[in-house]
Amino acid sequence: MGVRGEVPNARMAGLALLRPAASTAATIVLLLERVAAQDREAFSALYTATSAKLYGIILRISRRRDIADEVLQEVYVQIWERAAYYDASKGSPITWMVAIARNRALDEARRKKAVSIEDTPEVFGIADEEEHPLERVEKSQQLQRLSQCLDALDSDRREVVLLAYREGMTREALGQRFSRPPATIKSWLRRSLLQLRDCLGQ
Amino acid sequence: MTERDEIDVLAGEYVLGTLDAGERIAAQAQRRRDRALDAAIAAWEERLAPLAESVPPVAVPKDLLAKIEAKLPMAQPGAQIVALERRAQHWRRIAIATSALAACLLLAIGVREVSRPQMPTTYVAVFQKDDASPAFLLTVDLTTRVLSVRPVAAEPPAGKSYQLWIASERSGGAPQSLGLIEAKQDSTQRALAAYDRATVERATFGISLEPAGGSPTGRPTGPAFHAKLIKTSR
Numbered sequence: 001m002g003v004r005g006e007v008p009n010a011r012m013a014g015l016a017l018l019r020p021a022a023s024t025a026a027t028i029v030l031l032l033e034r035v036a037a038q039d040r041e042a043f044s045a046l047y048t049a050t051s052a053k054l055y056g057i058i059l060r061i062s063r064r065r066d067i068a069d070e071v072l073q074e075v076y077v078q079i080w081e082r083a084a085y086y087d088a089s090k091g092s093p094i095t096w097m098v099a100i101a102r103n104r105a106l107d108e109a110r111r112k113k114a115v116s117i118e119d120t121p122e123v124f125g126i127a128d129e130e131e132h133p134l135e136r137v138e139k140s141q142q143l144q145r146l147s148q149c150l151d152a153l154d155s156d157r158r159e160v161v162l163l164a165y166r167e168g169m170t171r172e173a174l175g176q177r178f179s180r181p182p183a184t185i186k187s188w189l190r191r192s193l194l195q196l197r198d199c200l201g202q
Numbered sequence: 203m204t205e206r207d208e209i210d211v212l213a214g215e216y217v218l219g220t221l222d223a224g225e226r227i228a229a230q231a232q233r234r235r236d237r238a239l240d241a242a243i244a245a246w247e248e249r250l251a252p253l254a255e256s257v258p259p260v261a262v263p264k265d266l267l268a269k270i271e272a273k274l275p276m277a278q279p280g281a282q283i284v285a286l287e288r289r290a291q292h293w294r295r296i297a298i299a300t301s302a303l304a305a306c307l308l309l310a311i312g313v314r315e316v317s318r319p320q321m322p323t324t325y326v327a328v329f330q331k332d333d334a335s336p337a338f339l340l341t342v343d344l345t346t347r348v349l350s351v352r353p354v355a356a357e358p359p360a361g362k363s364y365q366l367w368i369a370s371e372r373s374g375g376a377p378q379s380l381g382l383i384e385a386k387q388d389s390t391q392r393a394l395a396a397y398d399r400a401t402v403e404r405a406t407f408g409i410s411l412e413p414a415g416g417s418p419t420g421r422p423t424g425p426a427f428h429a430k431l432i433k434t435s436r
Contacts, residue, residue, distance in 0.1 A: 027339050030326055040271065045326060047267055049339055052259035059260050061219070069263060076270045090244070095251040102219070102254075110223040143252035164218040165253050171220050185220075193214035194207055200249055 028093040036084035043080060050094075051076070054101040061105035061168035071108050075101045106168050149199035157192045160185060206238075213242035217250055327407055338364075338383070338409055344402060347394040351383050351409075365412045367422055370405035372397065377408055382416050 028049065034042030055072050062068040078100055086096050150158045156178060163169050163177070171182040171189070178185070203211070215221050216229045233240045327340040342349045351366055367377040380393040394402055410417070410426035417423050 027326055027341055030341075040274070042326075043274070044267060044271070047270070051262045051266075053254075053257075055262045056260040057254055057257050060257055065263075069266060072262065072266060073270050073273065077273050080274050091248050092251070094254075095248055098251060098254045099217075099247045102217075106219045106226070109219075110221075110226050140252060140255060143255050146249070146252045161218065162253070164220045165250055166257060168219040170222055172222070174220065189215055189218070189220060190203075190211050193211050193218075194203075196249070197210055197214070 025092050025094060028097075029088050032083045032086050032093055035080060036086070043076075046079070047076060050097060053094075054097060057098060057101050058105045060166050061102065061109055067108060068105075071101075071105050075104050078104070102168075109168050110170075145200065146196075149196050152199060153192050153195060157188045160188055161192055161196070164189075209238050209242045210246075213239055214246050216243055217246035340366075340407060342394065342402065344399050347397065347399070347402060349380070349394050359411075361414050362424070363412050363414050363416055365410050365416050365422070366393075367408040367410065367426070368394075368397070368402075368405050369408065370397065370401045372401050377422055379417065379420065380407075382412075383409065 028046065031042045031046040031049070035046055051072065054075060055068065058071050058075070059065070059068040062071055075097075079097060082100070086093060150161065153161070160174050160178065163174060169177070171185040174185045175182040212229060216226065216233075221229060229239070233243060327342075338351055340349065340351045364383040366380040366383055368380050369375050369377045397405075408422060408426045410422035411424035412422070413424075
């Protein structure tokens, strides 16, 4: 649904915020400008429009609701404090917010050093469920391009990149998952990253 | 590997999140003094961002927004100044690229643009009844009175439609339909043409869930949520 018809089904509706629909991004930019000027109403609107998306991303990495709740709070305080530094000429506002969210979630995950044992099955649960996650979502152009480049990697190596990005797994955790020493994961990552960079042409 | 490869691999691992705690802290410290690394990290954030599309949104616990708002630092004039300075810099960059005379003119215009708040024309409203409900973003350009409504995460239940309403002083506060959100874009986009600017500015907007095809009575009949417009000067 959608006034302009760019969100034709439920799956895409859930992704609407991160799709390259220019005016959604433009709306977020407008809200960020108001937030930079310390407008609390605009802040709450920005939160309403973006928090479920960021929470989903954080929860994947943090794995525990209590940690994710803390991280989300810090992320929005950071967004409030840094909104004035967001530069629309350097990239989409969503990318900017996602980077803040992932960074905070990863910092927290590394600081705690840990995922306790009882959290681990949950991680595998999520991963198993999403064996072919890229095939199941409607893709933006950027995602299509990235998927093509990911498809050029061997399947294990592609899986390593996806698990790292979404679940925030370290080389060590990935090594356990793939029954390889962390050094092997490191060399996989090295080659995958360079191949991706060259494939994406930048 | 070349030096650039080394930087790109470190930046890529940093963004993927595969560095251990020590490596991560070291990379953050290096980033602060190494522009090449900083730029490489930003490039990977951009390259990998599409992957975030495939992570589904999760409803946020209700009380979090209030907790966050309580943590926001009190208004500091600093942030506003940074935003203004950035715009002034933008004008300065343009100015430098032109002749000296033109530069002076541009700078003068630039400073005026910055120091005198412009008439706000674009207004934004966000609708959400509660965390479990869909959210909509409504944008209205008050000069042209063109509006657009877009769902952030909204799909009406089968056999239902979302309908947009305006309650203004013109109708004595009674809601009047602005059209179905799933209808063709023109039906709601131009729906405000008949309202004057001041009325729209003060009006309350509502979105209600109606039987497919819209309310049979001309009034909202289903669960509705409301929002006021927020100014975003442009």
